[in-house]
Amino acid sequence: MIAASRHALCTALYEWGCNLRTMRFGQLACAAGSSANEGVPADIEEVSDADLFASIKQRIDQASKAGRISKSDDGVNQIQAELADVLGELADRHSELRFGQLISRVAEKALANLYDVQDEQLLKVARCVLQRDVALEPVTYAITFPHVIQTKLKSVDKLTSGDFLCVTLPDAREVIKWYWGSESTGISRGAQFEQFVQSAANQHEPNRVTWDNVKATSLIHGRFADKLVADFVDRELDCLSKIPVQTDMFASREFDGLAVDLFSALLRPGIQPANLTKLLYQKRPKLIPILDDFVRRAANVPYLWDEPEQQDKGIRALRQRALSPDGNCEPIELLNYWLTDEPEMGALALAFRQFRYLAGFANNAKAISNLTQWIESNPRMTSNLRLSKVRLLDILGWSVIDHFERNDESMLCVKNSQKGHCN
Amino acid sequence: MTNEILSVDPGKHRLPPSRSTGADPLKLQKQIGNFGNRMDGMPMPWVHRGKGGELMLLDGVTRATRIAKLCPGIFLDVLVTEEHPNSDYGKLPTVRARLP
Numbered sequence: 001m002i003a004a005s006r007h008a009l010c011t012a013l014y015e016w017g018c019n020l021r022t023m024r025f026g027q028l029a030c031a032a033g034s035s036a037n038e039g040v041p042a043d044i045e046e047v048s049d050a051d052l053f054a055s056i057k058q059r060i061d062q063a064s065k066a067g068r069i070s071k072s073d074d075g076v077n078q079i080q081a082e083l084a085d086v087l088g089e090l091a092d093r094h095s096e097l098r099f100g101q102l103i104s105r106v107a108e109k110a111l112a113n114l115y116d117v118q119d120e121q122l123l124k125v126a127r128c129v130l131q132r133d134v135a136l137e138p139v140t141y142a143i144t145f146p147h148v149i150q151t152k153l154k155s156v157d158k159l160t161s162g163d164f165l166c167v168t169l170p171d172a173r174e175v176i177k178w179y180w181g182s183e184s185t186g187i188s189r190g191a192q193f194e195q196f197v198q199s200a201a202n203q204h205e206p207n208r209v210t211w212d213n214v215k216a217t218s219l220i221h222g223r224f225a226d227k228l229v230a231d232f233v234d235r236e237l238d239c240l241s242k243i244p245v246q247t248d249m250f251a252s253r254e255f256d257g258l259a260v261d262l263f264s265a266l267l268r269p270g271i272q273p274a275n276l277t278k279l280l281y282q283k284r285p286k287l288i289p290i291l292d293d294f295v296r297r298a299a300n301v302p303y304l305w306d307e308p309e310q311q312d313k314g315i316r317a318l319r320q321r322a323l324s325p326d327g328n329c330e331p332i333e334l335l336n337y338w339l340t341d342e343p344e345m346g347a348l349a350l351a352f353r354q355f356r357y358l359a360g361f362a363n364n365a366k367a368i369s370n371l372t373q374w375i376e377s378n379p380r381m382t383s384n385l386r387l388s389k390v391r392l393l394d395i396l397g398w399s400v401i402d403h404f405e406r407n408d409e410s411m412l413c414v415k416n417s418q419k420g421h422c423n
Numbered sequence: 424m425t426n427e428i429l430s431v432d433p434g435k436h437r438l439p440p441s442r443s444t445g446a447d448p449l450k451l452q453k454q455i456g457n458f459g460n461r462m463d464g465m466p467m468p469w470v471h472r473g474k475g476g477e478l479m480l481l482d483g484v485t486r487a488t489r490i491a492k493l494c495p496g497i498f499l500d501v502l503v504t505e506e507h508p509n510s511d512y513g514k515l516p517t518v519r520a521r522l523p
Contacts, residue, residue, distance in 0.1 A: 022466060023482050030441035031481050035471065038509045041479065043440045059505075115441040115484070116450065250444075253520070330449055337452035353448075353523065360444030 006091035009049060009099055012056040014084035018077055019063050025083050025122060026114040029103050032056045044100035044114065045366065052099055079119045086126045093130070097138050105136040108363040111144060111166070140367045141374070143393075144168040145358065145400055147300035147331035153293045156302040156339070157317035161329035164300075167400050168413040172371050175399045175411055176392075180382055187383060190395065193219040197282045198385050206283060207241040209233050213282050220290070222278040228270045229279075239265065240283060248286040249352060249390050250359055256352055259287060263348045273347045286388040289351050290398075296347075298397030299354045300331050304347055315343055355393060368392060427503040428467070429478070434491035434519030436470065436501075437479040437512040445521025446488035454485055460493035467502045473510040478503070484518070491518050 017028045029052075033044030036055040044052070087103060094102055107114040110125040129136065150165045169175050181188040187195075196202060196216040211233055214224050239262040243255045259280075266276055274292040281288045291301060305311040322328065322336035338353050339345060359365055368389050375382055387395070403412055438445060458465070468483025480487055481504060490499050 020482075023469075026441075027482055030439060031471075034440050034479070035505065035507060035510070038507075040511050040514055041440050113442065113447070115439065116447055253522075333452065334449055337448060337455075356444065356523070357448055360447070365444050 005053070006049060006095075006099055007088035009053045009056065010084040010088040010091065012053065012060060014077065014080050016056050016060050016063075017080050019060075021077065024117065025080050025119050026103065026107055026112075026117045029100070030115050032059070033100055035059075043366075045098070045104050047098070047100050049099050079123055083119060083123050083126065086123065086130055090126060090130055090136075093133075094136050097136060101138050102136060104363060104366070105140065108140060108142060109134065111146065111168075111362050113360070113362055139370050140363055141172045141370055142168055142170050143172045143364050143367045143371075143396055144362050145298050145397060146361055147334065147354075148400060149297040149300060149302065150404065153297055154302060155314065156304060156335055157314045157321060159302060159332060159335070160321070161332065164329060164331045166415045167298075168415075169396060169400065169411060170413050171411075172367065172392075172396055173374055175396055176371070176375070176387075177381060178411070179395050179399055183380075183383070189219045191383060193217075194385055194387070194391070195383060197285055202282060203245075206245045207236050209237065209279055209283065213279055216282065217275060217278040220278060221292070222275045224275060225270060228268065232266060237262065243284060243287065245284065246286060247284060248388070249289075249355060253352075255287065256349065259284070259352075260346060260349050264346060277348070281391075286390055288348075289355055289390050290394050291347060291351055292398070294398045294401035295394055296351075298400045299351065299358055299393070300335065301347060301351045301354050302335070304345065304350065311343060315339055355390065358393060358397075359389065428500050429470075429503060430498040430500050431478065432491075432496070433468070433487040433499040433501075434495070434517060434522070435478075436468070436487050436518045437473075437477055437515040438484060438518060438521060439480055440515065442480075442484050443516055443521075445516070445518070445523060446485045448523040450485045451488055451492075451523060454489050455493065458489070460490070462490065462494075462497075462499065467500050469504045470501045471505045471507050471510070471512075472503050473507045473512040475513065477512040479510075479512040479515060480518070481505075487518050488522065492522055 013025070013028055013032065017023060017025060020028065030044055032052055032055045033047045034041035036042055036047045036051040090106070091099055091102055104114050106126050106129055107117045107122060109129060110117055110121045112121060128134070145167045148165045148167045149159070149163050151163045179188060180191045193216055201212065209232060214229060214233060217224070239258055243258050247255045263276060263280065267273065277288055277291045281290050289295065296302065305314045318336050318339060322332050334357065338350060342349065359368060371392060372389065375387060400412060403409060465486060468487050469481040470478040471481055472478055478501065487499065490497060
């Protein structure tokens with residue numbers, strides 16, 4: 001589709017929206033995209049401009065035949081009219097991008113999912129992108145960690161709004177390359193750990209934590225006193241055997257409870273959650289995140305409480321903080337929501353929720369999917385190993401904090417708020 | 424628009440591809456704070472009907488999720504805005520499968 005007619009596409013989207021006034025512009029685009037192809041509904045980024053335009057026109061024609069098209073001159077849809085203009089101009093400038101890619105990239109700069117982005121927010125960022133001639137990539141590898149704890153990890157009821165930052169990795173591929181190292185210069189210890197996790201020896205023992213697993217954790221700074229783990233190492237773990245090996249945290253919640261039970265049963269004085277997840281990750285690499293302090297800070301999984309009395313007091317304090325002007329910020333609101341929903345939640349249960357939130361934030365789901373495809377098409381980059389989505393988020397989160405600690409922001413885009421990266 | 428109104432379990436709705444991870448929990452908690460489990464005055468979610476009568480949400484992911492979470496078993500009225508008998512929504516996750 002030539003650029004001139006992409007203005008027509010934007011105008012058509014606006015016209016269709018005049019008929020569906022409660023819908024946001026991003027929602028309209030998603031709806032038109034999902035109905036553009038017969039069969040399985042399409043992701044708007046994959047839909048050609050011609051198919052998208054035809055889909056919108058078809059809807060306008062149907063509404064017109066039914067006498068339901070409203071010619072809106074009453075200003076109600078003024079923002080959407082402006083959006084259509086600005087996005088049309090942007091589409092001219094970025095003729096290398098399909099319209100679906102373009103509008104998704106703009107929403108991404110607004111730190112929002114295209115479906116959820118408010119029209120005002122989308123318009124503000126679209127104008128900014130146009131004025132500043134911000135680069136837009138056809139394929140995104142930008143992953144955002146919206147609630148990064150920039151200070152040391154602390155108890156959930158002690159956090160304040162000043163503890164949080166929003167960090168985007170504009171190109172997560174660079175971080176994966178950096179983390180992994182190369183065959184010529186030597187692969188990292190994290191990569192060596194992953195090699196062991198995916199080795200035949202480990203996969204041969206899906207329901208048993210072995211001494212080799214214990215030893216492998218030392219590659220990523222895990223440490224265990226043998227006597228503390230002797231009662232469960234080299235034994236079939238009943239709870240583990242009930243969780244299928246391929247269970248994926250992002251595909252199912254069915255086994256969350258069993259995983260949490262297993263984690264609680266093995267956690268004990270002398271075994272930190274970080275070290276325990278380094279063991280359990282090896283057995284269920286698509287389900288269990290490695291919860292060391294760096295990853296917990298990146299994913300906003302602060303310390304919780306061990307005793308019921310501390311828990312009641314802590315939740316009250318968290319609630320008060322969430323309502324106070326100082327604590328009234330999204331990361332604290334979200335923690336308050338999770339802990340109100342399930343007050344007895346432990347670190348792993350909270351991590352499940354926060355990782356899923358992270359994966360669905362803004363355009364992260366698409367970027368993670370693109371990153372996975374990139375790794376599959378460049379297998380040598382990760383020594384011919386595939387990495388689960390959990391592990392990818394884990395590596396990226398760990399790398400964010402590692403860079404912070406070394407005052408190296410070369411791979412990061414840091415904001416102290418969530419107003420979007422074009423403000 | 425077909426303008427047909429159906430009363431269905433909101434947990435069974437299919438999520439649109441653009442929101443396949445489920446409702447944004449921050450939006451959800453704000454709606455829960457504002458409206459709790461109330462349905463009076465709530466705009467009806469809009470859906471497309473695909474092959475086998477499967478319904479995909481077009482507008483109202485957060486509303487449907489709120490009702491599915493807070494009022495399990497309660498049916499919710501939705502407006503069918505389009506028919507897509509050749510579209511297979513069965514592969515999309517349901518609201519229930521992605522309840523935060």
